[in-house]
Amino acid sequence: MELKKIVDPIQLFKKWLSEAEKKEIRDPNAMQLATVSKNGMPSVRTVLLKDIINGNFVFYTNYESRKSEEISETAKGAICFYWKSLNRQVRLVGNIQKVSSEISDKYYKSRSKGSRIGAWASKQSKELESRKVLMEEVKLFEAKYNDDIPRPSFWGGFALKPVEFEFWEDGDFRLHDRFILRPTKIKNKWIAKRHYP
Numbered sequence: 527m528e529l530k531k532i533v534d535p536i537q538l539f540k541k542w543l544s545e546a547e548k549k550e551i552r553d554p555n556a557m558q559l560a561t562v563s564k565n566g567m568p569s570v571r572t573v574l575l576k577d578i579i580n581g582n583f584v585f586y587t588n589y590e591s592r593k594s595e596e597i598s599e600t601a602k603g604a605i606c607f608y609w610k611s612l613n614r615q616v617r618l619v620g621n622i623q624k625v626s627s628e629i630s631d632k633y634y635k636s637r638s639k640g641s642r643i644g645a646w647a648s649k650q651s652k653e654l655e656s657r658k659v660l661m662e663e664v665k666l667f668e669a670k671y672n673d674d675i676p677r678p679s680f681w682g683g684f685a686l687k688p689v690e691f692e693f694w695e696d697g698d699f700r701l702h703d704r705f706i707l708r709p710t711k712i713k714n715k716w717i718a719k720r721h722y723p
């Protein structure tokens with residue numbers, strides 16, 4: 527890959543994502559999100575990238591889940607995208623904050639009825655006695671709300687503001703091409719440096 531020394535990583539990321547959208551069988555926006563507890567223990571899971579707002583990577587989740595507890599403890603995270611069809615990887619490290627309730631409301635309203643009910647029914651990351659209990663919760667909330675389902679206060683978005691990016695592309699003989707990008711004082715302009723694979 528040819529990369530200029532000064533790069534806008536968001537533009538490059540969007541280009542790679544749009545190429546992945548044409549090739550990946552499903553969920554090109556799936557990303558592995560790592561968080562860390564106050565004791566320094568990391569945990570990782572897949573979530574979906576739903577938006578990029580002012581260069582911040584936005585995903586939605588239950589605010590009482592394990593990831594959310596860890597985010598409230600340390601406000602730090604890392605993200606990794608791997609697109610098998612392109613053999614490309616993008617890594618990000620950054621600080622995480624909740625998005626505004628307006629942004630969460632707007633996204634919540636765009637979700638299907640089933641997903642909106644699901645957000646109410648799932649006490650994400652808590653122990654669940656049986657699948658039946660979950661389905662009963664779903665029925666309960668379906669009966670409670672018709673089409674006008676408010677967003678639960680315990681459900682919404684987070685935004686990771688990157689402090690570092692890495693773009694990685696497969697090369698022959700495992701001699702992959704890696705660039706690490708760090709911000710400059712100029713908005714949207716990051717310095718890219720090639721690293722050993």
Ligand SMILES: Cc1cc2nc3c(=O)[nH]c(=O)nc-3n(C[C@H](O)[C@H](O)[C@H](O)COP(=O)(O)O)c2cc1C
Binds near residue numbers: 591
């Ligand atoms: C493809 C895929 C997409 C997912 N997207 C989300 C998501 O956007 N938000 C979410 O809360 N969980 C999502 N999940 C479920 C999470 O991986 C995880 O099981 C859940 O959020 C609980 O994680 P936690 O207990 O570490 O908080 C997704 C799982 C997969 C496999």
